[in-house]
Amino acid sequence: MVTVLDRDSELRRRAWDAAAGVVDPEIPVLTIADLGVLRDVVLDGEHVEVAITPTYSGCPAMNMIALEIEVALERAGFHQPKVRTVLSPAWTTDWMSEEGREKLRAYGIAPPQASSSRRALFGEQSVACPQCGSDRTELLSEFGSTSCKALWRCKSCREPFDYFKCH
Amino acid sequence: MAVANIQVAETPLVLYALRRADDALILGHRLSEWCGHAPMLEEDMALSNIALDLIGQAREVYSYAAKVEGKDNDEDKLAYLRDVRQYRNLLLVEQPNGDFAQTLVRQFFYAAFADIYWRAMMKSRDATLAAIAAKSEKESAYHLRHASEWIIRLGDGTDESHARAQEAINHLWAFTGEMFAVDDGERALIDAGIVVDPGTLRGRWLTTISDVIGEAKLVLPQNDWMQQGGRAGRHSEHLGHLLSELQSMQRTFPGLTW
Numbered sequence: 001m002v003t004v005l006d007r008d009s010e011l012r013r014r015a016w017d018a019a020a021g022v023v024d025p026e027i028p029v030l031t032i033a034d035l036g037v038l039r040d041v042v043l044d045g046e047h048v049e050v051a052i053t054p055t056y057s058g059c060p061a062m063n064m065i066a067l068e069i070e071v072a073l074e075r076a077g078f079h080q081p082k083v084r085t086v087l088s089p090a091w092t093t094d095w096m097s098e099e100g101r102e103k104l105r106a107y108g109i110a111p112p113q114a115s116s117s118r119r120a121l122f123g124e125q126s127v128a129c130p131q132c133g134s135d136r137t138e139l140l141s142e143f144g145s146t147s148c149k150a151l152w153r154c155k156s157c158r159e160p161f162d163y164f165k166c167h
Numbered sequence: 168m169a170v171a172n173i174q175v176a177e178t179p180l181v182l183y184a185l186r187r188a189d190d191a192l193i194l195g196h197r198l199s200e201w202c203g204h205a206p207m208l209e210e211d212m213a214l215s216n217i218a219l220d221l222i223g224q225a226r227e228v229y230s231y232a233a234k235v236e237g238k239d240n241d242e243d244k245l246a247y248l249r250d251v252r253q254y255r256n257l258l259l260v261e262q263p264n265g266d267f268a269q270t271l272v273r274q275f276f277y278a279a280f281a282d283i284y285w286r287a288m289m290k291s292r293d294a295t296l297a298a299i300a301a302k303s304e305k306e307s308a309y310h311l312r313h314a315s316e317w318i319i320r321l322g323d324g325t326d327e328s329h330a331r332a333q334e335a336i337n338h339l340w341a342f343t344g345e346m347f348a349v350d351d352g353e354r355a356l357i358d359a360g361i362v363v364d365p366g367t368l369r370g371r372w373l374t375t376i377s378d379v380i381g382e383a384k385l386v387l388p389q390n391d392w393m394q395q396g397g398r399a400g401r402h403s404e405h406l407g408h409l410l411s412e413l414q415s416m417q418r419t420f421p422g423l424t425w
Contacts, residue, residue, distance in 0.1 A: 057302050058195075058223025087227070088298035090305065141209035142313045143216040151209065167305050 008043060015048045016041045018076035022068045026061050026146045029107045036095025037065065039086055048073055049082040053091045055167070056147035093167045104164055105130045110152065112166040127163050129154035137161075170421045173248045176236055179352030182255065183362060184232035184296075185245070186398055188225045189256035192246055193406070194277060195221030196413050200264055213313060217274070220306040227299045234295075247417035251400075251407045258397040259342035261406040265335065268321050268328065272335035275314035279375045280346045280368070282307040287363040296361070315379045322383025333385050344393025346372075 093112035134156035205211035288300035
């Protein structure tokens with residue numbers, strides 16, 4: 001019994017690692033584990049089912065991510081893996097790992113702030129420039145190159161930058 | 168058109184879901200019409216992003232409707248193979264884009280409602296609807312902020328932008344009442360705690376829009392006569408034209424997949 005359990009937990013860990021290594025096609029420095037999109041890996045015999053949660057309802061990257069997970073698991077030796085989408089609890093940027101936030105900043109994208117600031121209709125937002133760290137920044141557009149980002153500009157170094165919106 | 172329309176067994180819950188999904192799909196499609204045509208690049212991206220959110224919400228709710236119905240239908244069939252009279256969306260969301268002010272006023276009226284509505288729906292006793300609501304309310308908050316900022320910019324901008332924004336408000340106002348109307352089937356769902364009574368949200372909606380409209384130096388019409396019909400499948404002439412474009416591929420090449 002003990003050996004079976006060990007084998008299962010070892011298999012599950014392998015499946016988790018394989019799925020966790022899949023990156024967001026739009027922000028390839030972030031894995032789905034960094035993003036908090038990977039919710040669960042369930043092993044049933046040799047079959048594996050991965051639960052992911054969508055970031056934005058219409059985010060086109062989700063289909064791609066599901067496909068990449070299947071490919072990664074097949075490569076790791078799991079046959080006909082399944083990917084299930086769970087809606088509840090709803091994904092929030094609060095689930096993004098500290099490591100993920102650092103990777104984002106190093107990549108030139110300002111990481112999301114705490115979700116408490118999201119509600120203010122015209123609340124003052126301050127986002128530090130990921131290039132030079134200055135707080136003298138301004139919002140250019142609430143919606144950026146992907147669903148999850150807004151476009152900002154730094155008034156100190158004059159660089160425009162993406163901000164990963166809190167959600 | 169070669170393909171027959173599907174039939175949908177519209178139990179109160181299926182009908183409820185179709186109404187919400189149709190709102191999101193039709194408004195999402197309208198906004199997508201701006202893609203490549205918006206007055207500036209940032210706004211092109213914003214309207215397309217919002218369209219994506221709405222179409223994503225529609226997909227979730229259609230899938231749920233299909234599951235509740237328990238027949239052969241799925242999200243694609245519900246979107247592509249129902250005709251005008253089978254669509255249950257608000258008249259507001261099918262109104263043409265018009266000028267930029269008209270698009271943004273329509274967006275503002277709807278987003279101010281969706282924001283409050285989905286937040287309230289997070290308490291639904293139906294786990295799927297509550298989960299969809301929890302996703303949608305976050306997105307709606309951004310949509311509302313975006314539209315509100317534009318209302319203020321247009322209303323408190325030039326004489327021309329002010330006049331166009333006011334004209335759009337006057338024109339679209341009569342379509343806002345339908346958001347708060349409830350029929351008997353939906354009343355039963357409300358009593359069961361499955362859905363929220365939108366009528367109870369009208370006061371808060373009015374406060375939200377009045378604050379912004381006041382700041383924009385615009386005024387709300389005094390006329391309270393409201394047009395209805397969309398929820399029962401009686402639409403303006405515009406929806407048929409929209410659907411002919413939205414559905415053309417599936418109608419021309421039945422069962423087409425990419």
